[in-house]
Amino acid sequence: MNRFAETLYDSYGQEFRVDELLYEDKTDHQHLVIFHNAAFGRVMALDGVIQTTEKDEFIYHEMLVHVPLIAHGGAGRVLIIGGGDGAALREVAKHRQVDEIVMVEIDSGVIDVCRKYLPGHSAGAFDDPRLELVIEDGLEYVTRTDAKFDVIITDSTDPIGPGESLFGERFYRACHGRLLPGGVLATQNGVCFMQLEEAAATARRFRSIYTDWHFYSAAVPTYVGGIMVFGWASDDPQLRRLTRAEIGRRYLQSGIETRYYTPEIHRAAFALPRYLLEAIGKACNAAC
Amino acid sequence: MRRVEAIHPGRGNYFRDLARIHGTPVLLVDSQKIRHQYLALKAALPGVKLYYAIKALPHRQVISVLAGLGAGFEIASSGELELLRQVRINPRSTIHTHPIKRDRDIRQALRFGCTTFVIDNTEELLKFIPYKHRIGLMLRLSFRSDDAVVDLSRKFGCPPEDAPELIRLAARLGIHIKGLSFHVGSQCRTPDMHVHAVNVCNQIIRQTHDLGAAPMSLLDIGGGFPVGYDRQVPSIETFTAPITQTLKQLPLHVTVAAEPGRFLVAPAGTALVSVIGKAWREGRFWYYLDDGIYGLFSGQVFDHARYPLAVFSATGRRYPGVLAGPTCDSIDVIAENVMLPELHIGDIVLGRQMGAYTIASATGFNSLPPAKVVILDGWRPDETRLAPARTMPAKPRPA
Numbered sequence: 001m002n003r004f005a006e007t008l009y010d011s012y013g014q015e016f017r018v019d020e021l022l023y024e025d026k027t028d029h030q031h032l033v034i035f036h037n038a039a040f041g042r043v044m045a046l047d048g049v050i051q052t053t054e055k056d057e058f059i060y061h062e063m064l065v066h067v068p069l070i071a072h073g074g075a076g077r078v079l080i081i082g083g084g085d086g087a088a089l090r091e092v093a094k095h096r097q098v099d100e101i102v103m104v105e106i107d108s109g110v111i112d113v114c115r116k117y118l119p120g121h122s123a124g125a126f127d128d129p130r131l132e133l134v135i136e137d138g139l140e141y142v143t144r145t146d147a148k149f150d151v152i153i154t155d156s157t158d159p160i161g162p163g164e165s166l167f168g169e170r171f172y173r174a175c176h177g178r179l180l181p182g183g184v185l186a187t188q189n190g191v192c193f194m195q196l197e198e199a200a201a202t203a204r205r206f207r208s209i210y211t212d213w214h215f216y217s218a219a220v221p222t223y224v225g226g227i228m229v230f231g232w233a234s235d236d237p238q239l240r241r242l243t244r245a246e247i248g249r250r251y252l253q254s255g256i257e258t259r260y261y262t263p264e265i266h267r268a269a270f271a272l273p274r275y276l277l278e279a280i281g282k283a284c285n286a287a288c
Numbered sequence: 289m290r291r292v293e294a295i296h297p298g299r300g301n302y303f304r305d306l307a308r309i310h311g312t313p314v315l316l317v318d319s320q321k322i323r324h325q326y327l328a329l330k331a332a333l334p335g336v337k338l339y340y341a342i343k344a345l346p347h348r349q350v351i352s353v354l355a356g357l358g359a360g361f362e363i364a365s366s367g368e369l370e371l372l373r374q375v376r377i378n379p380r381s382t383i384h385t386h387p388i389k390r391d392r393d394i395r396q397a398l399r400f401g402c403t404t405f406v407i408d409n410t411e412e413l414l415k416f417i418p419y420k421h422r423i424g425l426m427l428r429l430s431f432r433s434d435d436a437v438v439d440l441s442r443k444f445g446c447p448p449e450d451a452p453e454l455i456r457l458a459a460r461l462g463i464h465i466k467g468l469s470f471h472v473g474s475q476c477r478t479p480d481m482h483v484h485a486v487n488v489c490n491q492i493i494r495q496t497h498d499l500g501a502a503p504m505s506l507l508d509i510g511g512g513f514p515v516g517y518d519r520q521v522p523s524i525e526t527f528t529a530p531i532t533q534t535l536k537q538l539p540l541h542v543t544v545a546a547e548p549g550r551f552l553v554a555p556a557g558t559a560l561v562s563v564i565g566k567a568w569r570e571g572r573f574w575y576y577l578d579d580g581i582y583g584l585f586s587g588q589v590f591d592h593a594r595y596p597l598a599v600f601s602a603t604g605r606r607y608p609g610v611l612a613g614p615t616c617d618s619i620d621v622i623a624e625n626v627m628l629p630e631l632h633i634g635d636i637v638l639g640r641q642m643g644a645y646t647i648a649s650a651t652g653f654n655s656l657p658p659a660k661v662v663i664l665d666g667w668r669p670d671e672t673r674l675a676p677a678r679t680m681p682a683k684p685r686p687a
């Protein structure tokens with residue numbers, strides 16, 4: 001019986017028993033594996049780092065998608081950058097008021113592999129008629145396109161790796177230009193206890209581009225090391241100041257079913273621990 | 289004067305066959321010998337984890353053979369890392385030891401899954417601030433040795449007296465120095481400098497510990513384990529015995545690692561080159577071979593090695609000769625002033641102990657293609673014990 005040890009950190013890490021190796025690809029300077037583990041179901045790892053598992057992906061994807069979509073309230077056009085496994089797309093597709101979804105993924109191979117080995121992630125969403133799938137580098141797409149969106153979501157890998165350019169100033173600036181009035185950008189920003197610099201760097205870039213920005217959090221078991229954070233950037237400060245009642249009303253109206261997301265969690269997720277506030281240069285959670 | 293062994297031609301069929309099959313120049317690498325060397329060093333350094341310095345002979349099959357025995361791998365560049373990736377080496381058993389790296393080298397190593405790096409100065413330490421939660425650093429100390437054929441402490445390494453300061457700075461930055469490393473030089477004649485270095489490191493590790501800093505738990509004693517070229521070297525157990533004794537003084541929480549290159553692969557390599565030209569100039573035979581200083585014999589320049597050479601000849605008579613490489617450069621001479629049996633075009637010249645730092649540093653000068661590398665699994669049994677050269681009274685050919 002084999003084991004998979006994550007190679008993210010030198011002195012700490014998680015290990016999985018590999019009950020069955022389902023897929024392995026070491027071509028193109030990257031190493032992609034999918035295996036089955038008794039506790040987490042099918043697990044996908046890229047370059048030694050866990051990307052997603054069947055058992056806990058709902059936490060990540062619901063928070064990545066529903067927080068910005070419900071906060072926006074009337075998003076019709078949604079852009080997803082990355083997210084080749086299809087789960088962010090699946091969650092976006094749950095929102096009936098969305099009439100156009102553009103998903104930009106750099107590697108069509110990842111989509112094929114995930115549709116085959118992680119079918120529950122996309123759950124048929126790749127066949128949604130509202131979807132326009134673009135196989136292209138995310139940074140190139142947002143810098144060249146004229147299209148504008150209500151919500152932009154980046155579902156990227158770690159900044160050390162193929163997702164690097166999706167954490168840069170140029171990308172955040174280009175996204176800003178692609179947002180419709182009242183639009184919002186939500187990003188994957190890592191596990192802040194272990195990778196504080198990642199959130200701090202994003203904060204520095206957001207600060208110079210967006211009127212209102214912050215982070216919100218969720219604890220995803222296989223992104224080890226405590227809470228992970230999502231970046232939040234918009235020119236409309238009201239989006240993250242909705243009341244619990246308003247969020248609850250929108251949630252009910254949307255009719256979506258969730259397993260992690262609740263209106264209370266939505267609000268509470270923006271309350272950040274003191275060490276993170278210090279790292280992103282904010283004095284408090286509320287007004288600033 | 290360099291001696292060239294003469295082997296009876298009857299014993300040369302095996303090599304002639306290999307030369308015919310693979311062509312020359314060719315580097316034959318015996319994987320059984322690599323296994324033997326690895327196990328010998330493992331036995332001579334009990335409890336020490338060995339990381340093969342792949343720069344010595346960066347070859348996929350060599351890496352696979354050593355991985356099969358449980359070796360780890362020492363890398364110094366992103367190119368070496370790529371080679372390990374191709375051979376599917378577990379990144380957990382790799383260490384990146386180049387003291388100077390670009391940000392993108394660090395990122396590529398992290399992306400591969402290698403999280404151990406080496407620094408020896410402040411600038412290099414600062415490069416790790418963004419990655420401090422991911423990595424473990426070793427601080428490389430310098431110990432100059434006159435005893436080593438190749439000095440590896442001139443260009444790199446922090447003087448031991450500066451180490452505490454750098455360790456304190458790292459702690460202030462929140463970067464953990466998990467251990468110390470040194471590389472006293474390659475092809476060391478004595479273990480004295482290793483012993484001295486271990487003693488100094490032991491002191492620093494204990495002092496740091498006493499100061500209440502995060503404990504250092506790793507000591508990497510580098511390479512330097514010698515093999516016999518033109519002169520005898522002590523057996524590996526003899527060489528390592530005093531090192532092993534000194535390592536026993538380390539605190540129990542310290543793990544020891546080594547980065548052997550030469551010792552593991554040099555004895556496994558045998559070069560075959562062919563005589564492609566012959567001239568009589570100024571009282572000597574000049575033999576032009578199909579590879580030389582710019583190729584397989586580059587170690588004579590870069591690694592200061594003098595490889596034991598052999599030819600296949602039954603005649604007892606010897607003449608002054610020169611073995612020269614194929615390029616147009618006049619420094620491309622492998623051996624001058626040697627006494628040789630008369631050779632003929634097509635004859636084979638054999639070089640022993642040529643696994644390490646030979647093909648690895650070959651250039652493409654004159655657009656000559658590099659020698660082929662052929663991995664064998666053991667020599668044919670009747671050829672393993674080649675007769676030692678019979679010393680023939682050499683008589684110069686009358687002019």
Ligand SMILES: Cc1ncc(COP(=O)(O)O)c(C=O)c1O
Pocket residue numbers: 341344362385440471473474475510511512513547548549550551644
């Ligand atoms: C950092 C480092 N480690 C290990 C080695 C291997 O040394 P040796 O071949 O003497 O074992 C070298 C050789 O240059 C080196 O620079």
